[in-house]
Amino acid sequence: MTAPATTGGGRAPRPSAAFDHAAWARAHDELIAGLRDLIRIRTVNPPGDEIRAARHLKALLADAGIPSTVVEPFPGRGSIVARLRGDGTGGAPLLLLSHLDVVPAPGGGWTHDPFGGDLADGYVWGRGAIDMKGMVAMEVAVMRLLAAETRAAGRDPAGDPVPGLTRDVIFASTADEEAGGVHGAGWMVEEHPDWLAAAGALNECGGVAVIVAGTRLWPIQVAEKGFAIYDLEVRGRWGHGSMPGDGGPGAGGTADGDANALLRAGEVARRLAASGSPRLTPVMERFLEGAASAVPPETGAWIRRLAGDGPAAEAALGAVCTDAYRRALRSMLRDTFSPDVLHVGTRHNVIPGAGALTVDIRVLPGTTPDDVARELRERIGEELWPHVTATLRLWGQPVEARAEGELWDVMTSAIRAADPGGVPLPAMSTWATDAKHTAKIGIPTYGFSPLLLGPDDQFLALFHGDDERVSVEALRFGLPVLYDVVRRFCG
Ligand SMILES: [Zn+2]
Secondary structure, three states, X not given: OOOOOXXXXXXXXXXXXXXXXXXXXXXXXXXXXXXXXXXHOOOEOOOOOOHHHHXXXXXXXXXXXXXXXXXEEEOOEEEEEEEEEOOOOOOOOEEEEEEOOEOOOOOOOOOOOOOOOOEEOOEEEOOOOOOOHHHHHHHHHHHHHHHHHHHHOOOOOOOOEOOOOOOOEEXXXXXXXXXXXXXXXXXXXXXXXXXXXXXXXXXXXOOEOEEEOOEEEEEEEEEEOEEEEEEEEEEOOOEEOOOOOOOOOOOOOOOOOOOOHHHHHHHHHHHHHOOOOOOOOHHHHHHHHHHHHHOOHHHHHHHHHOOOOHHHHHHHHHHHOOHHXXXXXXXXXXXXXXXXXEEEOOOOOEEOXXXXXXXXXXXXXXXXXXXXXXXXXXXXXOOOHHHEEEEEEEEEOOEEOOOOOHHHHHHHHHHHHHOOOOEEEEEEEOOOOOHHHHHHHOOOEEEOOOEOOXXXXXXXXXXXOOOOEEEHHHHHHHHHHHHHHHHHHHO
């Protein structure tokens, strides 16, 4: 692997003389070892137990001369923050943001121990390889590289500016992202916003290569959908199971039904789950148009049809996407309603008179809580609505950062420098990250964890999936790109 590439666009990185190929080779080896160690530290949320990972990182940073602060505001829920100084002339800092927790890894579908950190067949295997201990390890590696340069210049990384840096670089790796981040980034934003205050943040999900019709696209996440979690109480009438009605939901006057709450809740779920009409947000418009112009014209024409409504859009989705991307793209183009939990019924001979249904609603930037409430009622329909009480349990604001400005330019230049044929594009995720917290204190947060995935690596399938893994080559590509972005933006 060579040193980070430079281009005419933006400010070029200025690695010190001490920062040679041997130093890069060492950094890559450390990165792989660092990720394997992190995977072996179980931080499954719940319960999280991120404190062990936070302390582990504290030692790694200390070893490079970087002081850090570990906090544990709730038992076991550890987060860590560290800062390297610039000379202060360049403006607000850059925040390298990540989370330490992972989702569970139920047995059955794994060919490697999800917490073994195996290195086999060119991959590091385990829960968190993609989401997102790989990025944690890359961010730590960048901090250690910068500290090494500082020491090589006869300075102390604990307080002296890093040679060539005009902005501070903040490293923050937090607890609890997988459960909403309340015990991690959310807590930090509330209690210590000054620890995180930055001109921009690099976070998870985006910056991962996707190959479409032979062209490598680099979606950089600038937006993410918000969410509304609704609890619905569906009412019916209790009765004897030997005397059911006509099988209808018992609403609207025509079906006499027996007001079976199971049938009503099922009907409510069916109506809610119908695919709604698309709405093209500015980010998705740029994403689709950028992708369409980058690929061969025939594929481009299909991509342009994706934003339409009805059968033409569905046919286009079928033509250009795998199943996982079809569902992802469909969800990026509309608000979605997914009825995910239903509790109804007591015993075999009792017609249930009450049920509880939970709906996971994901909203595009621009959709408000009032819009969701209106749409919910519309979908359920006026004849069923009197039998339903809907309560909004949780609201997560959709977020959107600008796909322009200095940090955007730096990210796209770094990608183009490292992959001259690659096409960086603004993109949106269908799920929420800790960006919803950092957005509250005005930090534009980008999903940019650069990984050069191969054609066989189905990023979306690996996320929270069986046999989660990341290739050594993907990480080897990513580290210099991340370093390049930090150097250019802060240099
Ligand atoms: Zn994640």
